[in-house]
Amino acid sequence: MSLPSKENFSEWYHEVIQTAEIMDVRYPVKGLYVWFPFGFKIRQLVYSKLREVMDREHDEVYFPALIPETELGKEGEHIKGFEDEVYWITHGGSTPLDVKLALRPTSETAIYPMFKLWVRNHADLPLKVYQIVNTFRYETKHTRPLIRLREITSFKEAHTVHKNFEEAEEHVKKAIEFYKEFYDFLAIPYMVIRRPEWDKFPGAAYTIAFDTVMPDGRTLQIGTVHHLADNFAKTFEIKYEAPNGEHYYAHQTCYGISERCIAALISIHGDDQGLVLPFEVAPIQIVVIPILYKGKEEAVMDACKKIVDKLKSFRVILDEGEERPGAKYYKWELKGVPVRFEIGPRDAEKGVAVASFRDEKKKFEVSIDEINDDLIWQWAQIMRERLFASATNRILEKIKIVNSPDELKDWVRNGVGIFHLCNNEDCGLSLEESGGSLLGWFEEMPEWINLDNEGECIVCGSKGKVAALARTY
RNA sequence: GGGGCCGUAGGGUAGCCUGGUGAUCCUCUCGGCUUUGGGAGCCGGUGACCCGAGUUCAAAUCUCGGCGGCCCCA
Structure with a gap:
């Protein structure tokens, strides 16, 4: 029994997942996989760290998996983003339901109608909760264990409510720090990137994502933090009474990490012999x-x-x-x-x-x-320091600073292109003709990337900041 | 969204084009002997043609549908 070389990443990943007994990929429904006991132990060890980090500022809760169609459809942008991939429950036994029930693709619309009831006055804020649940999305592209799933089994989603935009923004920064701590613990290098307008979470004011780079040069989004402003608050009427007696809409954030963190853990550290795990999360x-x-x-x-x-x-x-x-x-x-x-x-x-x-x-x-x-x-x-250093070195081989759209196009099949880009939407969109997706602009530069944040846009030459483009999972 | 390829034991494979043999080989697993500093050896055993329909004297092999998997392009 021997694994395919990691050079052939797709094959290696599929084999190591099965033979190291992380997931059993033989379940007879597309996009659904079984956690083996060994894989589930890794999950438990990894998620207990995630819980430890979250528990410092959040309360754990649980909301139902079923969402009535009437709530799911309330926020226009949001539903547009998900409607093609929602699983519907239409019958109870053989009786058609009056109101169809969606299997949550994400839980905003399950949670926020209740937040309307929970938030009454300024003393109720900030409200910070999280839950670890399964979510369902009818993926049509090809599915992959832990990476692209029809049932995400381990979605840690946090939801917070604040008095105003600024306070919510402060919390976005905190959430980023939580996630950095978590990924540092796993010795997984990441890039913190602000997504372009067209790729933000449906219904959000803006989205900041954590991306890591897989051995084949494609990036994997391993965490997202969204500032929701008062978009959902207005839809779900989440208002609070201020000390002056006035009522204001709250501002919200939400942020999530799924079992993709385990896909990254396996892929980033593993070698031709199989898994390489940081000491703390090794079963x-x-x-x-x-x-x-x-x-x-x-x-x-x-x-x-x-x-x-x-x-x-x-x-x-x-x-x-x-x-x-x-x-x-x-x-x-x-x-x-x-x-x-x-x-x-x-x-x-x-x-x-x-x-x-x-x-x-x-x-x-x-x-x-x-x-x-x-x-x-x-x-x-x-060992953790060594794992991080060698992971970073391997990732750096997949990242290149490019100086023109042509150079980017030549490079994108190999890995991540990094360059200066202005905030004109046409410039960004034009680069996606290279075959990759614009990940967005660096929210902060990793220590291991050496490039001035300010520079000339490689498309139009006007003032730009450092951005990244890559083929993605 | 468009196109292509594939489905044979727990895992990996040969056979399929050109229908007919006891369905090939490796691995895993079980029993026995033996061995142990980087995947030991020998003997014996268990285990498979994705599902359904069709063509045919006869289907793993040909046709259609379903389910599942992989790859490429947008």
Whole structure:
């Protein structure tokens, strides 16, 4: 059993998802996939970090999955953006429903009618909640596990309500900081980009997105933050009474992250051997492999058990299986186990273990007496920094600063083009003839991209800022 | 939105054009012997022609429809 090379990303992704037991892709409905237990453990570890970040400022809630047609259709722009991909429930048993029910494509129209009831006066604000739910979209393009789904199983969506535009805008900045913390934790490099007008969330004043770059040079949107202004508040009559006795429409934000964060985690860090996981989100963090020879089993097993006992605060396993050691190495590398110890008769005699990290091929000896929690956490930290650095280097190979529309067109099949662009809509739209999508303008420049924010628009020459264009998932 | 290709054991494949053999090979899995510092070896076993209709003496193979997957172009 061996994976296709990651050079052939599409094939590699499909295989690793299945053989590393993230998702079972064999469910007989297009765009729906099954979480294997191992994949679900990764999901749980990743989402518990996301929860930890959200819980600092939000309350977790749950709203129904079904939305009456009358509410879903209220906000004109919003429904236009989703109407072609809504699943409808039309019958209860064999009785046609008076009002059709939509399976939520996103939850604004489920939540905001209730916000109208929850928000009465200025003391009720700001209101900040989030939920982690499934959502449904009838995707017509080809679907991909964790990336393009008909059922998004793990949509973390936050919704906030504020007094005015400025306060909501302040919160947008905070939301961006939350998401940065989350992706830094996963060692996933990202670009924070303001979407062009024609690509913002339907009903939003503006949209800021997190994009990362996949190994084939296409970008993956892994988070969005929307300023909704008072667009939805006016539709759903979310008003509050101010201290002066006047009633004002509230301003809102919403922002979301889906299981695409796990697609990014797998794709950005993985290699030809399989998954490479940051220590904190690895379902198995440490594996101990005994190397047994006839007559010497006892000393080796004793040493192994000693290590396992010392490290019991981690998710550690002792692989006592019948396979030969080499087969075990490949097996656990596929699963992305960050730290491995091997102990054979020679090592047991010397009181050492042979350690190695998933992201490096080097092996080194460590005295069993020196192994403790602090040492492991040190390793985990170093590994995260190394993962981030090597991910960034690989991504930089897929990013190029281009100086003309022609150069952009030549490059876009390879990766992301970066350039200065003015805010004239025609300039931006003309660039999409290159075959990519205009991601928008950098909200902030990543440290790893070196380019002045101000410059001349590569289309018309007038004053512009740094923008990016790429083929997207 | 438009076009093309494909569906054979748990996974990957040969056979299909030109209809007829016990449906090929690898892997996985199960039992046995043996082995163990980077995917060991031998023996034996389980397991498949996507669904439906049609053509035919006979369909994995030809035709149509459905479902599912992949790729390219806009």
